Every structure is written in structure tokens, then in C-alpha cells.
Amino acid sequence: MRRLRAVTTRVEQRxxxxxxxxxxxxxxxxxxxxxxxxxRAIATRAGSDPGLVMRYFGSKEKLFAQAAAIxxxxxxxxxxxQIAEQLVAALTEKLADEPAAAxxxxxxMFTHPEAAEEVRAAMTAQQRQVAAxxxxxxxxxxxxxxxxLTLGLVISRHLxxxxxxxxxxxxxxxxxxxxxxxxxxx
Amino acid sequence: MRRLRAVTTRVEQRxxxxxxxxxxxxxxxxxxxxxxxxxRAIATRAGSDPGLVMRYFGSKEKLFAQAAAIxxxxxxxxxxxQIAEQLVAALTEKLADEPAAAxxxxxxMFTHPEAAEEVRAAMTAQQRQVAAxxxxxxxxxxxxxxxxLTLGLVISRHLxxxxxxxxxxxxxxxxxxxxxxxxxxx
DNA sequence: GTCTATAGTTCGATAGAC
DNA sequence: GTCTATCGAACTATAGAC
Numbered sequence: 001m002r003r004l005r006a007v008t009t010r011v012e013q014r015x016x017x018x019x020x021x022x023x024x025x026x027x028x029x030x031x032x033x034x035x036x037x038x039x040r041a042i043a044t045r046a047g048s049d050p051g052l053v054m055r056y057f058g059s060k061e062k063l064f065a066q067a068a069a070i071x072x073x074x075x076x077x078x079x080x081x082q083i084a085e086q087l088v089a090a091l092t093e094k095l096a097d098e099p100a101a102a103x104x105x106x107x108x109m110f111t112h113p114e115a116a117e118e119v120r121a122a123m124t125a126q127q128r129q130v131a132a133x134x135x136x137x138x139x140x141x142x143x144x145x146x147x148x149l150t151l152g153l154v155i156s157r158h159l160x161x162x163x164x165x166x167x168x169x170x171x172x173x174x175x176x177x178x179x180x181x182x183x184x185x186x
Numbered sequence: 187m188r189r190l191r192a193v194t195t196r197v198e199q200r201x202x203x204x205x206x207x208x209x210x211x212x213x214x215x216x217x218x219x220x221x222x223x224x225x226r227a228i229a230t231r232a233g234s235d236p237g238l239v240m241r242y243f244g245s246k247e248k249l250f251a252q253a254a255a256i257x258x259x260x261x262x263x264x265x266x267x268q269i270a271e272q273l274v275a276a277l278t279e280k281l282a283d284e285p286a287a288a289x290x291x292x293x294x295m296f297t298h299p300e301a302a303e304e305v306r307a308a309m310t311a312q313q314r315q316v317a318a319x320x321x322x323x324x325x326x327x328x329x330x331x332x333x334x335l336t337l338g339l340v341i342s343r344h345l346x347x348x349x350x351x352x353x354x355x356x357x358x359x360x361x362x363x364x365x366x367x368x369x370x371x372x
Numbered sequence: 373g374t375c376t377a378t379a380g381t382t383c384g385a386t387a388g389a390c
Numbered sequence: 391g392t393c394t395a396t397c398g399a400a401c402t403a404t405a406g407a408c
Binding site: 032033035036107108109110111116119120123124127128131138140141142143144145147148149150151152153155156157159160162163164165167171172174175176178179182183 | 218219221222292293294295296297302305306309310313314317324326327328329330331333334335336337338339341342343345346348349350351353357358360361362364365368369
């Protein structure tokens with residue numbers, strides 16, 4: 001197709017295609033997990049083809065690594081009360097929007113070892129910070145339960161779509177917030 | 187091989203083989219999920235062969251359905267305090283031992299629609315019972331959070347092996363128990 | 373043990389941008 | 391004229407099914 005002007009340069013065009021592929025990959029990995037998502041399906045959704053996906057990302061494995069990289073949460077620190085406050089804020093955010101990359105990693109973690117490592121790393125980092133600020137000899141257990149509660153809520157809402165978890169983030173946090181406070185302040 | 191006597195009848199022998207296959211299937215489905223578990227691997231672990239597995243169970247799908255059938259929890263009813271008590275007992279049990287069938291269903295639910303339905307059905311049944319006994323207009327949300335917390339703890343302990351969740355069931359319940367009470371009694 | 377479908381991967385060709 | 395984004399076809403291995 002002839003264009004009157006080079007509205008899209010080659011690099012620009014390539015960048016766009018890569019982005020489309022990445023977005024499609026995140027969606028599909030998030031919906032179906034790693035194994036059931038085919039390069040072919042990703043290519044189709046991105047309006048492209050399998051060969052191109054391979055050329056740009058090297059392998060399905062590498063594409064997944066890029067698509068499912070979990071953005072790190074901000075640092076957590078301060079008194080137990082401040083910790084609780086920050087945990088509530090972080091969880092509210094996770095419930096409000098659907099972080100595509102994180103959901104892809106979460107769904108895949110149960111069958112894909114690399115994804116499991118990705119999630120575990122992200123969670124352990126958070127947990128250590130929390131545990132370090134808590135007092136009591138059950139600090140590690142409490143930080144673990146905080147992690148489990150967070151994981152359970154995000155999974156139940158976004159992946160399992162459990163009954164009752166489709167309420168607004170505010171309604172959910174009205175119930176879950178006090179639990180976090182109780183866990184943080186002992 | 188000729189035997190001196192029929193110590194094992196043919197039906198008895200078949201029953202044993204079926205059991206070995208079912209056990210192997212539960213283990214593998216629980217370790218790797220549905221897709222990555224092959225009929226070949228199940229047969230090998232059971233000391234049998236793929237053809238026999240197909241002959242006894244019809245298809246991989248049907249074998250999975252039998253291997254991942256979740257045993258129903260007992261009924262939950264009574265005052266909020268009694269509800270809390272029963273929830274604590276049920277969760278303690280789930281944390282103490284590793285129910286192979288349930289773990290298989292849990293791991294598979296994120297990639298396998300049928301498994302997702304199996305788990306959702308089991309959880310929704312429990313939730314309805316709980317929600318019916320709770321008072322307040324946020325009863326549904328609270329029963330949902332109870333489900334999410336349960337799910338999060340079981341997954342974090344048995345499947346993800348999260349930091350801090352490897353404590354004894356008693357230590358875990360010392361932290362999680364009060365949360366359930368708070369959720370049940372409002 | 374064989375058949376068949378599927379899916380990751382590779383490769384050569386094309387055509388439009390530079 | 392050269393480069394490279396793009397595409398289609400084909401190769402290969404795996405695994406469910408019979």
C-alpha cells in the first residue's frame with residue numbers, strides 16, 4: 001500500500017507491532033495460562049503471524065517473561081499503624097484495577113515454574129519488609145498470613161470470580177481493611 | 187507367571203491397578219496441573235501402561251474428574267460464634283494435611299475450566315451456608331472474604347509454599363483464627 | 373504400537389521503507 | 391539498490407486416542 005507520506009517510519013511501525021503482540025500476550029496468558037496460550041493465538045489477536053512473534057521475542061518462554069513481569073510495589077516501612085495503612089492502600093489498588101501482567105503471572109504460576117518464581121520473588125520481597133517492622137515472635141507468620149490474604153483476595157476477585165468478591169473495592173476493603181490492621185498491629 | 191493359588195482374583199487385581207492409577211493421577215495432577223500431566227507419566231508411575239489407563243477410565247478428562255473430585259465439607263450452621271468455631275475447625279484440617287484430590291483440583295482450576303467449576307461449586311456451597319447465617323447487609327461480602335482467606339491460606343501453604351506459611355497448623359491458626367471470628371461475628 | 377492433531381520453531385520469499 | 395518488517399509454508403516433537 002502506497003502512502004502519501006511516511007506517517008509511520010519503520011522503527012515506529014515495528015514498535016507498534018511489538019506492543020500489540022505484548023498486549024495480546026498478556027491478555028491471553030492471563031485468561032488461559034501459559035500452556036494453553038499458543039503463539040498462533042497471540043499472533044492472530046495481535047493481527048500478526050507466528051513467525052514474527054518468534055523473530056521479535058525469540059521464544060514463547062522469553063515472550064512470557066516480558067509479558068508477565070510483575071511491577072514492584074513501593075517500599076513499605078514505618079510503625080505498625082503506618083504499615084497497615086500502606087498495606088490497605090496497596091491492596092485497594094490491586095482490587096480496583098486488573099494489572100494484566102501480574103494476573104498473567106498469577107494464573108501461570110500454578111503450572112509454570114518460572115512464573116511461580118516470579119510471583120514468589122515479588123511476594124517474598126514485600127513480606128520481608130513487613131516482617132522486619134513487626135514485633136513479636138510470630139512476626140514471620142503474621143506477614144505470611146498478610147501475603148496469603150492478599151493473594152487470596154486478588155485471585156478470588158480477578159481470576160476465580162468468587163461469589164461476593166465482585167463488590168466495589170470500597171466495600172471489600174471495609175471488610176478486609178480491619179483484618180490487615182489486626183495483622184499488622186498484632 | 188503361574189501362581190500356586192489364586193491369592194488375588196482377577197477383579198481384585200483390577201481394583202488394585204485402578205487404585206494405583208488413581209493415586210498416581212492425583213499426585214501428578216496435583217504437582218503439575220492438568221495439561222502437563224501426561225497419560226504416559228501416570229501409567230509409568232502406576233507401573234502400568236497408557237493403553238490400560240485409557241481402557242479403565244475412558245479419557246484423560248474422565249480420569250481427571252475422578253481424581254480431582256473434592257470431598258464435600260460438613261454442613262455449617264448455628265450462631266455466628268458457632269459458625270466461627272466450625273470455620274476454624276475446617277480450616278485447621280485443611281492446613282494440617284494435604285488433601286490430594288483437592289490440591290489437584292486447585293492447581294488445575296486456573297487452566298482447566300472443568301476444574302474451576304468443581305472448585306467454585308464446592309466453595310459457593312460453603313459460602314451460601316455461611317452467608318445465610320450471618321447478619322448485616324454485608325453478609326455476602328464477608329462470606330466471600332472468608333472464602334478468599336481460606337483459599338489464600340491453602341494455596342499459599344500447599345501450592346506456593348510461601349515464606350512463613352510452613353509453620354505448624356496451630357501457629358497459623360493462632361493468627362488466622364481470630365480473623366475468621368471477626369469475619370463471622372461482624 | 374500406530375494414527376493423527378496440535379503447537380513451537382525455522383526458513384525462504386515478498387514488498388515497502390530508506 | 392539495499393534493508394528489514396512481514397508473512398506463509400513446512401519441519402519436528404509431543405501426546406491423546408484407538
